[in-house]
Amino acid sequence: MNAVVTELPEITSIPWPTRLFLTGGSGYVGRNLIRHFVGQKVEVVALARSAEARRVVQALGAIPFEGDLFSPHLAAGMQGCQAFIHAAADTGHGPANADQRRTNVEGTRAVFTAAAQAGIRRAVHLSTESVLLDGRPLVNADERRPYPTRPVGGYSATKAEAEQVALGALAWGVDVTIVRPRFIWGRDDTTALPQLLKAVDAGQFAWIDGGHYQTSTTHIANLAHGIERALLKGQAGACYFIADAETVEFRGFISALLQTQGRPVPDKTVPRWVVQTVARVGEGLAGLSRGRWQPPVTRQSLAPSAVEVTLNIDKARRELGYKPPLSRAQGLAELVNCENR
Numbered sequence: 001m002n003a004v005v006t007e008l009p010e011i012t013s014i015p016w017p018t019r020l021f022l023t024g025g026s027g028y029v030g031r032n033l034i035r036h037f038v039g040q041k042v043e044v045v046a047l048a049r050s051a052e053a054r055r056v057v058q059a060l061g062a063i064p065f066e067g068d069l070f071s072p073h074l075a076a077g078m079q080g081c082q083a084f085i086h087a088a089a090d091t092g093h094g095p096a097n098a099d100q101r102r103t104n105v106e107g108t109r110a111v112f113t114a115a116a117q118a119g120i121r122r123a124v125h126l127s128t129e130s131v132l133l134d135g136r137p138l139v140n141a142d143e144r145r146p147y148p149t150r151p152v153g154g155y156s157a158t159k160a161e162a163e164q165v166a167l168g169a170l171a172w173g174v175d176v177t178i179v180r181p182r183f184i185w186g187r188d189d190t191t192a193l194p195q196l197l198k199a200v201d202a203g204q205f206a207w208i209d210g211g212h213y214q215t216s217t218t219h220i221a222n223l224a225h226g227i228e229r230a231l232l233k234g235q236a237g238a239c240y241f242i243a244d245a246e247t248v249e250f251r252g253f254i255s256a257l258l259q260t261q262g263r264p265v266p267d268k269t270v271p272r273w274v275v276q277t278v279a280r281v282g283e284g285l286a287g288l289s290r291g292r293w294q295p296p297v298t299r300q301s302l303a304p305s306a307v308e309v310t311l312n313i314d315k316a317r318r319e320l321g322y323k324p325p326l327s328r329a330q331g332l333a334e335l336v337n338c339e340n341r
Contacts, residue, residue, distance in 0.1 A: 014122055014232055017082040019043040021120070023069065023111055024088030025062055026053035028191050029126065029184060029223065033085060034060040036224035045081060047074075047088070069107035078118035083231055084174075086111055086166070087126040089159065091191075093301040094294055095286045096154025104158035108165045116172035123174050124230050125166035129182040129216075129241065129311060130156045133303040135276070137213070142312040143180075143239050153300025163239070170237055177234030179227055181242045182311055183304065185257070186220035186331050187338050193257065200263050207269040211251030213308040216243040219331040222324040229320035238319075241311040244331075245324045250305065253328075260335040272306055 020037060024030040025046030037044050038061040046057035048064040057064050065077035069088060078084065088111075090103040108125070115123060132138055133156050134148035151157040166176050185192060199205040218226075226242030234240065255265040279302055282295025303309075316322035326334075 015082070016040075016232070017042055017122070019045065019081045020083040020085060020231075021045045021047070021065075021078045021081040021115070021118075022062070022085050022087060023047045024086070024126075025060075025064075026056040027087065028189060029220070030087045031056065031060060031188060032220045032224055033087060033227065034062045036228065038062065045077060047077070069103065070110050074111065074114035075117040078115055078120055081118065081120055082122065084111075084115045084120045084123040085126065085227060085231070086123065089126070089162075091155060093153065093155055094298055095283055095291070096157065097291065100154050101158050101161075104155075104162045105165060108162040109168075112166055112169040112172075112174060112176070116169055116174050121173060121175055122231065123166075123169065123176045124227055124234070125163065125176055125178045126227070127163050127178050127180045127239065128155075128159050129180050129309060130300075130304060131160040131163060131180070132156075133309070135299055135303050135307070137308040138310065139214075139308055140310050140312050141241075143241060143315055152303040153298055155300050156303070167237060175236035177230045177236065178239035179223075179230050179234075179242050180239055180311075181218040181223045181226070182309060183215060183217040184220055184223055185217055186326075187334055188220070193261070196254070196257065197261060197263065200258060200266060205266050205268070207251060207266070208275055208302070208306045209272045210269050211249075211254065213250055214247045214310050215250040215253065215305075216241075216247050216309060216311040217253060217328065218243045219324070219326050219328070221326045221331070225325050226316060226320070226322050229316070229322050233320045235319060240316040240320060240322075241313050242316055242322065243311050243313050243324075244326075244328055246328070247310045248328065250308075256332050257335070260332055260338075275302060275306065 034044050044062040045065050046062040048054040049068040054064040090100040133152045135152045147160050169176050279297045279299045286295050
């Protein structure tokens with residue numbers, strides 16, 4: 001199954017939106033999207049499901065709309081918006097569970113239904129390269145690559161299904177474009193970098209087979225630029241990989257991240273087959289416990305970091321005019337004195 005709908009016409013250009021609706025606004029990606037679009041004089045209405053989320057998005061200059069993905073008045077909150085970005089997701093990498101599927105699949109259905117009811121005709125659905133992961137290396141993959149027969153875990157499976165749900169909104173008159181970043185990093189990171197630092201500080205970090213394999217990465221500024229280009233120039237029904245200009249060795253990149261935070265680079269390494277076996281056994285035991293026990297590692301958590309995962313971004317360059325504005329060296333320099341330290 002392939003997520004690209006090739007027979008639909010290309011959107012050569014749409015007017016710059018004056019007002020857009022955003023889900024996931026208080027998350028890492030969402031916060032930076034608010035900064036990006038507010039900085040360009042776009043009025044951003046951000047879905048906020050808690051008082052804290054409301055405070056966060058409001059402080060960044062967005063207009064909060066209180067509710068969640070299933071709020072019955074969601075369409076009312078979208079009124080007057082010319083565009084919609086769906087960035088909310090349950091990104092948990094633990095065993096598959098019903099709550100994650102409800103958020104990622106049924107939540108996507110609910111927000112795109114509301115967007116259609118509100119008359120929004122342009123949308124970007126934020127997905128992930130994880131929809132293609134099955135535990136094996138993914139080398140220079142482009143958008144023609146089909147979904148795997150057996151996705152590596154619940155996150156990959158539900159995000160792939162969410163892509164298909166989002167594309168279903170084409171039939172309702174919503175021109176949907178899918179964006180797939182890989183390994184989002186950079187300033188203001190409240191997800192990947194804090195988890196990495198926690199593991200290193202606790203002595204729980206180890207390289208898998210030495211970490212000597214290539215990876216694509218996506219700086220948050222480059223992702224915001226890519227989403228903007230997809231919103232303005234993306235083909236309806238198409239998906240685009242968005243990543244930094246060049247791939248990098250996984251070990252070298254993680255080491256550089258740690259050095260920006262004043263952390264020593266660990267030497268410990270474990271064979272890939274060992275951690276994969278631990279993950280399989282742990283998932284089996286978690287299933288037997290009916291969720292009462294959570295494994296320390298899963299195949300889903302290993303898949304993005306245990307093997308090469310590299311993406312071909314030629315399509316985004318060609319069709320969107322995507323040009324990553326920030327180099328990896330610039331992004332690392334930016335992190336040296338950032339608040340994550």
